[in-house]
Amino acid sequence: MxxxxxxxxxxxxxxxxxxxxxxxxxHDADFNPHxxxxxxxxxxxxxxxxxxxxxxxxxxxxxxxRFSVEANNLSPWKTIPEECLGYVKEYMIGRGYKLDLERVSSEAGVYAKNLELSGDGKDVWIFDIDETLLSNLPYYIEHGYGLEIFDPIEFDKWVQKGMAPAIEPSLKLYEKILDLGFKVFLLTGRNEKLKSITIENLTKAGFRRWDKLILRDSEQHGKLAVVFKSEKRGEMVEEGYRIVGNSGDQWSDLLGSDPSRRSFKLPNPMYYIP
Amino acid sequence: MxxxxxxxxxxxxxxxxxxxxxxxxxHDADFNPHxxxxxxxxxxxxxxxxxxxxxxxxxxxxxxxRFSVEANNLSPWKTIPEECLGYVKEYMIGRGYKLDLERVSSEAGVYAKNLELSGDGKDVWIFDIDETLLSNLPYYIEHGYGLEIFDPIEFDKWVQKGMAPAIEPSLKLYEKILDLGFKVFLLTGRNEKLKSITIENLTKAGFRRWDKLILRDSEQHGKLAVVFKSEKRGEMVEEGYRIVGNSGDQWSDLLGSDPSRRSFKLPNPMYYIP
Missing domain, CATH: 1.10.287 (Helix Hairpins)
Structure with a gap:
């Protein structure tokens, strides 16, 4: 319609x-509108x-x-609504996305600054990678901003280039979190076989160090992201860590068992991971 | 600034x-723009x-x-930003709010319809009351759409009138949930002493029946809403109920322990309850 x-x-x-x-x-010289x-x-x-x-x-x-996406009200979806292509494009490459990223980064920064660290090195901040630290926007610009059905082979080729730029407001938050003395754990749905290119890409993009990089190995393959990430958080808690902050662009990064004391949902109207 | x-x-x-x-x-008859x-x-x-x-x-x-509100990224806040008064007003009394309410109601309806009921009468849908089933918008129109600091005495006077209208898309969902055969539990932060006026208001607004109406008694006074509501959900689970749906306008209705299988966040840019 x-x-x-x-x-x-x-x-x-x-x-x-x-x-x-x-x-x-x-409209010439003798023009008379009447x-x-x-x-x-x-x-x-x-x-x-x-x-x-x-x-x-x-x-x-x-x-x-977009509100229903960001408030987690939708059933799993595979592509953006066709009629919203122009809207999503304008949001992603215009000022809207940038503004939202800056706001979530600054909110998280204020929260982190006001936290009292225990001093035992057990306070952890979790970061997701794709659309949280690294941006795949150059890939999605070429693939309809989420209008095309996700193509894992094409996306893998993009990831293998190791060219994803940093999400600048996240890099700023990342630096702050490190400087404040939190442990930083990177928890990503990326496959273990992408470990070295992921490290290369992160380093090139300016993420200078982290305390753990957790990828998905063959054992966790096929699990929903929300289950895989909950299990990994569970292991952290068992090891005595306190998860005080968690940044991710998907609700499956943030919800589930052993949630963080506070979670920060980065905007992403392009795709959904259950 | x-x-x-x-x-x-x-x-x-x-x-x-x-x-x-x-x-x-x-601009008269002899008007010559040149x-x-x-x-x-x-x-x-x-x-x-x-x-x-x-x-x-x-x-x-x-x-x-507004997106940071709805994605639960903000620290507790007491009033809307002064410069956004016009924006919030336009959203609340324009088509934006109505559209968002309709979408969340229809998403919840589709989910409910596709659920298989166990048949033992233990499948529960929880509804919050204020800004979920009943609208206090007439009160907030008179009080700056959240720009004024919340005045419990004034608000109490409004509640005592029992005049809050139904949120129509929620009433539609409510009817569907009842017809499908779910148990309906109303879980509200309203004080126990408001029980009879709440029943009167709900009935007048068209909510014809429910299976439990849980208000906050003196014992729970002073607890955060997220704690109070988590405890009440915990009791439901202990009694053998399965919480399959939860509708609320505050994240404190939806997060915490014993969460629902799926939660539906209604829009509310006017106030925040921790």
Missing amino acids: ICIRYFIMLFLKLFLLFSLCSFTFS LLPRPLIIQPEDIETQYEKFDDELNLHCTSW | ICIRYFIMLFLKLFLLFSLCSFTFS LLPRPLIIQPEDIETQYEKFDDELNLHCTSW
Whole structure:
């Protein structure tokens, strides 16, 4: 339905452009607006208003969808809604994503600064990697911002390049967490066989050190991320660690058993991992 | 900072209005646009553009704030940001809030419909009351949409009227949950002494029956909502119930121990309960 409306609006927009052009070209030195037939002036405005209305409606619809993603209200989903491609693109490469990343990083930073460390080296901050420390946005720009169904072979090729840039606000938080004296554990759904390229990529992106890097080995293959990550947190707690902070872009990074004292959900409207 | 910018923009807006009025009043039969000094035409457009830019910036800022609320990234907060009053107002009384409520209700409905009931009458759906089943929006409209610090005495007077309307999409979900055969438990932070007015209000608003109504008694007074609600869920589990769904507008309704199999976070940018 929305797709059809989209095309109608595209047609109306072209018509509007055409009308405005005729209007511009007819505007010479002897131009007298009172001699022009009224509809030529009024119609394009009506279309513009209608176009804006449709834009507003689509914006509301996609904002509502994004809210339900970030509040974890949706059932598992495989691709973004087709009609929200423009919205997600604008959010991801515009200022929206950057602003949201900066806010979550600064909120986490304030919380971390006010925490009292126990001094026994057992206070841990967990970071996820993809879309938390490293950005795969260059890959998703080439693959429809989540509109294409996830292709593990293509994505693997991208990961193997080791070219994912740092998410700058996360790097800033990361530095702060290290400087404050927390232990930093990286907990990722990436496969163990990607260990060396992951280390290379992290280092190149500016993440200078960590205390543990936990990847998914063959044993944990096939487990849901939320189960795998809960189990790993459970092991940390058993080893006497206190998980005081956890940063991740998926709810499956944050929910489950042995949750962190506080969790920070980074924005990600492009994909969902259960 | 933003406040000062707000006032500057207000001034520019007034100036724009004034300029446009002069322009309109000077537009008589002998009007020739080429004789007008250029700045009179160009300046208002510049101001309009600047005004739109500022509006966009404020909108981005407040959207980012709202997402951090709904993703539970913020430290406990007492009032909404002053500069976001207009944004929150527009969201609450415009289409945004309604759309978000409808989406969370329909997502929960689809999930509920696909659940297989055990048939032993032990499958429970928990509903919070305020801003989940009943709307206090009429009160908050009179009290700055969360800009005023919460006044328990004033709010109590409002509750005592028993006039809170149903949140329509929640009522629709509620009916469906009852029809599907779930047990419905209402779990609210409201004080036990508000029991009869709460029953009266719920009934008047169309909530026709429930299996348990759990309020906060004097013993639980002073406990954080997240602790009180976790304890109550714990008791349900001990009694052999399976909590399969939980609807609430606060993360303190949904997080903590013995969480529901799936939780549904209703939007609420007006207040925060820890």
